[in-house]
Amino acid sequence: MSLRRPTPRRLALALGTTLAGLAVLVACGGDGIEPADVVLQNGYVYTVDAKDSVAQAVAVRDGRIVYVGTNEGVHAYVNPNRTQVVDLGGRMLMPGLVDGHVHPLEGGAATLKCSLDFLPLTVVQMNQKLQACLDASSDQEPDGWLEVVNWDRQAMSSIDRDPVRQDLDLLTTTRPIIVMSIDHHTRLVNSRALGIAGVTAETPNPPGGSIAHDAHGQPTGIFEDGAADLVDQVVPQPSDEERAGHARIALDLLNRQGVTSFMDAMSDENEVKAFATLGDRGELTARGQFAMLIDPSESADPAAAMARVKAVADRYTKPGDQPAPVVQVRHVKFFLDGVLQAPAQTAGVLAPYNVNIGTDAHPNWVAGSKRGELYFSQAALDALVVEAIKAGFDPHIHAIGDAAVRRALNAYEVARKVLPDSKFRPAIAHVELADPADFGRFQSLGVFPVMSYQWAQQAPYSIEAVKDQLGPQRYAIMEPEGSLMNAGATIAYGSDWPVDPMAYFYNLSVGVLRRGNPNHYASFGPSYAGRLNDDPLLPRDLALRSITMNSATQLKLDSQVGSIENGKYADLIVLDRNFMQVPDDDLAFTQVLLTMVGGKVVWSDGPFAASLPAAKRAGVGRMHLLNARNSARHTD
Numbered sequence: 046m047s048l049r050r051p052t053p054r055r056l057a058l059a060l061g062t063t064l065a066g067l068a069v070l071v072a073c074g075g076d077g078i079e080p081a082d083v084v085l086q087n088g089y090v091y092t093v094d095a096k097d098s099v100a101q102a103v104a105v106r107d108g109r110i111v112y113v114g115t116n117e118g119v120h121a122y123v124n125p126n127r128t129q130v131v132d133l134g135g136r137m138l139m140p141g142l143v144d145g146h147v148h149p150l151e152g153g154a155a156t157l158k159c160s161l162d163f164l165p166l167t168v169v170q171m172n173q174k175l176q177a178c179l180d181a182s183s184d185q186e187p188d189g190w191l192e193v194v195n196w197d198r199q200a201m202s203s204i205d206r207d208p209v210r211q212d213l214d215l216l217t218t219t220r221p222i223i224v225m226s227i228d229h230h231t232r233l234v235n236s237r238a239l240g241i242a243g244v245t246a247e248t249p250n251p252p253g254g255s256i257a258h259d260a261h262g263q264p265t266g267i268f269e270d271g272a273a274d275l276v277d278q279v280v281p282q283p284s285d286e287e288r289a290g291h292a293r294i295a296l297d298l299l300n301r302q303g304v305t306s307f308m309d310a311m312s313d314e315n316e317v318k319a320f321a322t323l324g325d326r327g328e329l330t331a332r333g334q335f336a337m338l339i340d341p342s343e344s345a346d347p348a349a350a351m352a353r354v355k356a357v358a359d360r361y362t363k364p365g366d367q368p369a370p371v372v373q374v375r376h377v378k379f380f381l382d383g384v385l386q387a388p389a390q391t392a393g394v395l396a397p398y399n400v401n402i403g404t405d406a407h408p409n410w411v412a413g414s415k416r417g418e419l420y421f422s423q424a425a426l427d428a429l430v431v432e433a434i435k436a437g438f439d440p441h442i443h444a445i446g447d448a449a450v451r452r453a454l455n456a457y458e459v460a461r462k463v464l465p466d467s468k469f470r471p472a473i474a475h476v477e478l479a480d481p482a483d484f485g486r487f488q489s490l491g492v493f494p495v496m497s498y499q500w501a502q503q504a505p506y507s508i509e510a511v512k513d514q515l516g517p518q519r520y521a522i523m524e525p526e527g528s529l530m531n532a533g534a535t536i537a538y539g540s541d542w543p544v545d546p547m548a549y550f551y552n553l554s555v556g557v558l559r560r561g562n563p564n565h566y567a568s569f570g571p572s573y574a575g576r577l578n579d580d581p582l583l584p585r586d587l588a589l590r591s592i593t594m595n596s597a598t599q600l601k602l603d604s605q606v607g608s609i610e611n612g613k614y615a616d617l618i619v620l621d622r623n624f625m626q627v628p629d630d631d632l633a634f635t636q637v638l639l640t641m642v643g644g645k646v647v648w649s650d651g652p653f654a655a656s657l658p659a660a661k662r663a664g665v666g667r668m669h670l671l672n673a674r675n676s677a678r679h680t681d
């Protein structure tokens with residue numbers, strides 16, 4: 046655990062030294078300089094150092110950055126017998142992306158499942174797609190499960206109706222079928238699956254969930270929230286080797302989009318093991334941090350909860366003191382609430398959600414009674430957070446509603462008082478709604494908001510399912526990254542993939558513009574023009590800093606990665622356009638041409654594909670690249 050074994054600070058020399066100064070030092074070094082393995086020159090090197098300096102060239106040796114400066118200065122590192130010189134042709138080189146909140150194993154697995162592609166479908170249209178999936182995998186008859194993802198239940202209900210198991214029973218198959226909604230709150234199964242799960246008219250609703258019934262009291266095949274476990278638990282789980290395959294797919298997709306470090310924001314041992322297995326085989330192509338999920342039922346014995354997590358951490362965590370990527374378990378995850386979107390409305394809010402007591406034609410929204418739910422009491426959360434920090438873990442709390450955000454901040458305030466000398470770096474993920482009175486507490490308590498900018502666009506999930514339900518005052522401050530920025534918070538970025546399609550630069554563009562781009566593939570389903578609300582825009586430099594240096598700092602990787610500075614690991618990406626200079630509407634279309642992790646090329650394309658062939662490319666099929674664009678929207 047690096048909390049107890051601090052990573053070496055190798056950057057003292059470079060930090061605070063100006064690039065001009067470095068160039069002079071190099072020139073004085075002359076022939077005594079050891080040659081680099083790779084020199085990247087003639088570029089727009091956007092360093093994300095303390096001053097956001099821009100340089101021309103970088104030298105890499107033994108997986109580390111050994112020079113950042115001018116084209117002239119980098120000459121001293123070139124030895125024709127050893128050094129590969131790459132002409133960037135003026136392109137933008139920046140630090141590799143650090144995703145502060147993502148679900149890579151789930152995302153990798155989802156690319157192999159039958160996808161309804163987020164489309165607004167009628168029941169008949171859904172069945173046409175499902176039959177195509179069945180026909181394409183007929184070798185799975187008669188008993189193989191068909192797992193289906195990316196079903197927009199809300200859209201189907203509004204354009205057609207809510208489906209039932211008898212609809213799925215019309216398909217030409219005997220296989221059990223399970224369909225997952227995009228918010229992951231609903232499952233739809235066919236009668237075969239219902240039978241395997243052993244669910245009958247007599248099966249009681251489990252805590253926190255409901256089994257839908259028809260007029261005759263029979264299960265309709267719809268399972269909501271906690272009831273989903275009844276069917277999930279009978280779906281065969283992937284083997285360890287299959288999980289390693291899912292991890293390999295995820296890494297490949299991440300590398301293609303420039304991600305060089307990631308935080309798996311909801312881990313169990315299976316997730317860690319899958320990536321650790323690849324690490325043992327030399328196939329880990331991004332630095333993996335893992336937050337172990339703590340269940341509310343573990344509130345009774347915080348010490349036991351942390352002992353459970355520590356056993357996993359001790360089994361898999363590697364030091365990370367060398368440039369090659371490793372797996373580390375240094376975080377714990379708490380779900381404090383659910384989601385804002387109707388009909389779930391499980392996010393904890395200070396004032397109740399509004400309900401429409403009028404008609405659709407003449408709506409009349411008034412305060413209702415639902416306030417969502419907080420899954421940990423303040424006392425339980427305080428105790429777990431303190432115990433986690435004492436055990437060396439940084440807490441990562443899912444909090445979406447303003448009541449949940451406040452409770453999470455309260456817990457961190459307690460921890461700062463109880464453990465004043467601890468250097469813990471706490472995070473609150475999502476923060477879709479916060480009381481303005483709490484904005485400043487992120488800065489004063491040293492809490493990192495981990496934001497997903499793509500949610501700050503107008504879309505069905507931010508308009509139909511939220512806008513009137515929150516009312517104008519709260520809607521005006523939804524997705525408050527600009528307000529948090531102005532209140533001094535250090536904002537980190539987390540994609541939450543596969544909740545949304547994997548599209549990092551599209552997502553960053555929404556942070557900068559607070560609007561979507563209907564022409565971009567990431568704008569799945571209906572999307573609307575115009576800004577979400579008037580919360581301040583993020584400057585481009587802050588958007589890039591949030592997904593590099595700030596996320597690295599939140600994850601305590603800032604001494605190793607997050608910026609292009611001497612001594613750091615060579616996690617570098619080359620873009621096809623200059624994110625700092627292109628017109629607004631071009632930002633979303635930025636492509637990554639080269640990704641380097643610890644000095645090794647893990648993805649290369651276009652002009653770099655030939656000169657720097659990728660060391661390894663997973664067998665990526667077209668299918669999963671397409672599917673990766675269309676993955677589920679839930680909120681983990």
Ligand SMILES: [Zn+2]
Pocket residue numbers: 146147148310541680681
């Ligand atoms: Zn998540």
